[in-house]
Amino acid sequence: xxASDTHRTIDAIWRIESARIIAGLTRIVRDxxxxxxxxxxxxxxxxxxxxxxxxxxxxxxxxxxTAKHRAIDxxxxxxxxxxxxxxxxxxxxxxxxxxxxxxxxxxxxxxxDLLRLVFIACHPVLSTEARVALTLRLxxxxxxxxxxxxxxxxxxxxxxxxxxxxxxxxxxxxxFEVPRGAEFAARLSSVLQxxxxxxxxxxxxxxxxxxxxxxxxEDALRLGRILVGLVPKEPxxxxxxxxxxxxxxxxxxRVSPAGEPILLLEQDRxxxxxxxxxxxxxxxxxxxxxxxxxxxxxxxxxxxxxxxACHARARxxxxxxxxxxxxxxxxxxxxxPSPIVDLNRAVAVSMAFGPAAGLELVDALMSEPSLxxxxxxxxxxxxxxxxLARFDEAQxxxxxxxxxxxxxxxxxLLLARxxxxxxxxxxx
Numbered sequence: 001x002x003a004s005d006t007h008r009t010i011d012a013i014w015r016i017e018s019a020r021i022i023a024g025l026t027r028i029v030r031d032x033x034x035x036x037x038x039x040x041x042x043x044x045x046x047x048x049x050x051x052x053x054x055x056x057x058x059x060x061x062x063x064x065x066t067a068k069h070r071a072i073d074x075x076x077x078x079x080x081x082x083x084x085x086x087x088x089x090x091x092x093x094x095x096x097x098x099x100x101x102x103x104x105x106x107x108x109x110x111x112x113d114l115l116r117l118v119f120i121a122c123h124p125v126l127s128t129e130a131r132v133a134l135t136l137r138l139x140x141x142x143x144x145x146x147x148x149x150x151x152x153x154x155x156x157x158x159x160x161x162x163x164x165x166x167x168x169x170x171x172x173x174x175x176f177e178v179p180r181g182a183e184f185a186a187r188l189s190s191v192l193q194x195x196x197x198x199x200x201x202x203x204x205x206x207x208x209x210x211x212x213x214x215x216x217x218e219d220a221l222r223l224g225r226i227l228v229g230l231v232p233k234e235p236x237x238x239x240x241x242x243x244x245x246x247x248x249x250x251x252x253x254r255v256s257p258a259g260e261p262i263l264l265l266e267q268d269r270x271x272x273x274x275x276x277x278x279x280x281x282x283x284x285x286x287x288x289x290x291x292x293x294x295x296x297x298x299x300x301x302x303x304x305x306x307x308x309a310c311h312a313r314a315r316x317x318x319x320x321x322x323x324x325x326x327x328x329x330x331x332x333x334x335x336x337p338s339p340i341v342d343l344n345r346a347v348a349v350s351m352a353f354g355p356a357a358g359l360e361l362v363d364a365l366m367s368e369p370s371l372x373x374x375x376x377x378x379x380x381x382x383x384x385x386x387x388l389a390r391f392d393e394a395q396x397x398x399x400x401x402x403x404x405x406x407x408x409x410x411x412x413l414l415l416a417r418x419x420x421x422x423x424x425x426x427x428x
Contacts, residue, residue, distance in 0.1 A: 006051045010059075014043055015141040017060040019226075022138055023113035025067055026176050029074075032120055033166035036138065038074065042067040115230040116176050118223075122191045125172045130165040131194045137162055139226075140198075140219045150216050151201065152208050188231070192240050192301065195223050199244050203251075207406035211261045217248050228283070238287035239302030245280030246308040249273040261413050265317045277312045284309055300336040303328055322352035339368045347380055355387040375404035379414060386421055395421035 018039060025035035042063045056062040121135045132151075136142045142150075148158040179187050202216025224241040231237055253267035287302045298306070307328045314320040329345035342365055350358025362381045371377045382397030398418035402411045 006055065007047065009055060010043070010046055010050060013046075013055075013059045013063075017063055018043075018141040019114060019117065019139045020060065021064050021067055023117040024064060025071060026117060026120070027113050028068070029071055030176055032117070032138065032169055032176070034074070036166070038067045038070045039063070041070045112178070114226065115178050118191055118227065118230070119178055119187050120169060120174055120176055122187065122194050123169060123172075123174050124187070124190060125168055125174065126165050128194070128197070130161050130168070131190065132197055133158055133161045134165045135194050135223070136198065136219065139223055142219070150213055152206075188234065188236070191227065192236060195220050195227070196240060196244070196301075198223070199247075203247060204410075205407055209408045211255055211259065211407065211409040212251065214251055217244070217251065220244060221248060232286075233290055235287045235290035236299050236301050238283045238290060239299065239305045242280045242283035242287060242305035243301055243308055245276045245283060246305065246312050249276035249280065249312065259409060261409050264311065269315065272312070280305070280312065281309060297335065298331070300332065303332040303335065307332075320351070322348055326352050339365055339371050340374075343371070343377060343380060350384055350387075355384040359384040359388070373404055375401045375410075375414075377401075378404070382417065382421075386417075391421040394418075 021039045021042070022032070022035050025038050026032050029035055029038070045066050046059070046063060050056075117138060118135075121138050122131045126134065133147055136147050136150075137144070144158045144162065145155045147153075148155045151158075178184065199217055199220030202213040202218075202220065205211060205213050221241075221244050224237070224244055227237050228241050249272045250264070250267060252273065253269065253271040254262055256262055284302070284305050287305065291298055291302065307325055310321050310325050310328070325348040326345065329341060329348055333341050333345060343362065346358045346361035346365070349361055359381065362377070362384060365371060365377065366381075378397040379401035382394045382401060385391075385394035385397060395418045398414050398421060402414035402418065405411050405414065
């Protein structure tokens with residue numbers, strides 16, 4: 001195998017194995033920053049040795065074993081915690097004697113370790129931006145360059161954010177453990193928020209020249225699927241995965257060959273990925289079963305997934321059950337009230353009961369401070385006005401929406417809709 005092929009293989013292995021290795025090391029050294037450094041030392045060793053020696057039969061086991069020996073060297077070199085490094089040495093020796101299959105040794109408690117890593121990466125002492133960057137770094141295996149490119153930030157900015165996050169966790173003495181009781185629910189909510197933020201940035205890029213960044217959607221989906229395996233009894237985890245699977249199913253239909261955005265009702269539904277839809281609907285069933293068992297109400301991500309499922313089940317836009325979507329948004333507004341939910345409900349009301357009904361609801365949101373710079377508010381209002389043949393007013397709203405968005409593709413779409421209204425027909 002050529003060296004370049006070996007390096008590509010190592011990169012793929014690292015994406016798969018890095019989270020497990022960092023999680024296992026963090027349990028041992030109790031410092032996520034040190035654990036990541038040790039894991040990267042093992043990666044460097046692989047890059048140096050594997051092109052000559054070949055890729056081991058169990059590459060994950062090789063990386064973990066190398067990193068563990070680096071951990072012992074670290075403690076010895078720094079003459080820290082002499083008793084600790086002796087205990088580590090005995091622990092590794094005993095484990096490798098008792099469990100000759102090193103791969104099995106790595107897998108021991110790996111689910112618990114990964115779950116702990118998920119919770120520490122999304123610790124509340126960190127800012128939302130830091131949680132996103134650290135999650136992508138530790139659990140997604142992305143480089144600082146890749147994270148910066150995805151979020152249109154410079155590599156030094158992302159690197160500083162990650163370094164500060166690890167320092168903050170160390171200074172806060174954040175325990176490497178899964179929280180319990182009420183704290184578990186609060187922290188799980190933070191984890192789900194971070195994963196969905198990553199997905200949404202891939203699904204509808206906030207800024208830049210691309211309408212979508214599919215790689216981020218894939219990273220978020222992978223993290224969600226991992227989380228389902230770690231906490232299979234949590235309805236909201238199944239709900240989030242269902243929501244992301246169904247939304248991701250539309251990816252091919254959301255962008256034209258030229259990269260232009262295609263709105264939901266204009267998409268070729270024959271291009272929707274039926275496998276992802278089936279996976280999403282199956283996850284939604286798991287969420288419903290889990291919700292029934294705990295005897296609770298449907299929560300935010302489950303309800304959003306139900307709404308997405310209404311679109312997925314409709315073979316054509318005309319078959320969409322808009323009345324059910326209105327009811328689901330009403331329920332969502334009770335569980336997780338927000339102006340964004342109210343805006344989405346207004347869209348559903350307009351589809352179910354006409355644009356005038358939707359416009360009335362949107363007009364009530366025009367004074368909402370949190371939506372003052374939100375480009376979709378004037379965009380939705382412009383759409384309602386266009387359907388009511390109030391083209392001059394619609395044109396103004398589309399132009400305002402175009403001035404607020406930071407995504408170049410979306411700006412082009414909104415300006416095209418504005419120009420269409422200038423013609424007095426609303427047709428592009």
